[in-house]
Amino acid sequence: MAANILVVGSLNMDLLIRVNELPKKGETLLGGPITEIPGGKGANQAVAISKMNTSVGILGSIGKDSYGNALLKSLEDHKVGTRYISRSDNKTGTAIVIVDEKGSNQIVVSPGANLDLTPELVFKNKKAIEEADIVVMQLEIPLETVHFTLELAKKMDKITILNPAPAIKLSEDILKNVDILIPNEHELKLLSNNWIEGAFNDPIKASCEELLEKKVKTIIVTLGEKGCFLMNGMDEQTFPAYKVDAVDTTGAGECFIGGFTSTYLKTMDLHDSIQSAIKASAISVTRSGAQNAMPTQKEVETFLC
Template identity: 40%
Template sequence: MQQEPKIVVIGSLNMDLVVKAPRAPKRGETILGEEIHFIPGGKGANQAIGLARLGAETTMIGAVGSDAFGAELQEALQRDGVNTSSIKVLAAQPTGVASILLAEGDNSIVVVPGANAQCLPEDLKRFEAKIAEADLVLLQLEIPLETVEYAAELARRYGKIVLLNPAPAQTLSRDLLSNVDYLTPNRSELALIAGVAEDTPLDQGIERVLELGVSTCITTLGAEGAAYRERGGRLLRVPGHKVPVVDTTGAGDAFNAGLAYALARSQDIREAVAFAGRVSALAVTKFGAQGGMPRLNEVAEYFREER
């Protein structure tokens, strides 16, 4: 029986404050809301829980405040078996918060990074042994870019697979991209990283990213699935799945968790992208980014029935 992979997730932990209202208030106006939910989130934590539910031996490296939100976020990870011993707890910084207003079928979000901004390269030096033991290191961009750059460099030094989910979108250096094995942008993130217009043909944007040093680029296309290309290869596509959609909040995080899990288990790229698509599709059938993350047996059973 194949041993479960060891994966280190280096990234953000946020408490999502989700307020539902009949409409967005005008400037200076106070209105009454309908509902409020406090939901554990942050792209790093979401992906860590996604991995743990699939079965990976998962370690989370990040930072929270010494407040109630920080404790709750760690407890949520621990309930799903994520190792939280490498999470830094800061007395002088609040836990990161995302304030999300849902109104008239749309949302607006304000993120206060809080402790996430104090997840620093020096922390990775303290937890270097965790990276050295891992099969794969999974990164996003909700912590300082210098930390992401150092993490990729450190993981590459130890010969680990490096997967970067480049969200939220920002310009990335050639030095960082040359240390990335798998990059998973959506269309807008791809355009920004490649330095091209969003309506540029997909293959041209991916070609540019590969020229910048990435080994493989996998672009997520929402309901249409994903497209990927390895350096020296051609553009290939994996179709999406038709499912009853409840909440798309965690779709991207589920995709990255599924991809990381499959790659760490040495699946080939097409199998890994297809598996990630199934994990992502099943995640959107449930409410909440973390709550929707499926277990491995659920993925197998759901798509066995689909066939």
């Protein structure tokens, strides 16, 4: 069955270690036992979308190893379409995730088989894009693949959503093919040349204005406990976050993307979609892990009701 939303992105096995506090530069800490958790920004976003009762598939690359098998099973268990996942001779991507007792984290990713998600592989599987209404991407795969996929999706008149994480500079050739850009504050800072902090300057607004000039249609900046900021040619608004006791922020950004995208597919309303995204991410941080912490559509709809 064709998926209404296609995620083109990464699949990783997260190796989670809990510590009392995050390590400082040059510091060695003793942590708890290692827990293996299916992850990757692409896979997490796909699971978040699926749990919102929305048809979704993922185009990606994994290794022919036990981690790859586990990732496939997790996606299938969460009803994510896996027919466009390729198996590589390279090892499945992995991420070392360190989480402190306040829920804050540090993450280092070894891309592995994710680097085999090339433009050629995307073109070979272009039917996946043809079948979708919305194409979602992140930056844990080769940048040339991101560029190629966004361009191909726009040629097919698809809605494109880009989460520019991990944070890097992006060319105007990439940005002009993005309908909805969803960075966090750190990512926005790297994307912009207009980030100047001062009493008489709003760096978030100035940076968003710059990106709009580079042909991005809509920008939604996630601001953690401060909520998020929306700007496009017609609208400018801040949406407050919900106050919750955070246990683990791993996957919160992907959960926001999932909540937003699934609602946007159904309503095409930015405000409603942002509210769903804020609720979904608020629920997720009260739970441990990433994919298993993603809320269902019913949980989002009944949150604080």
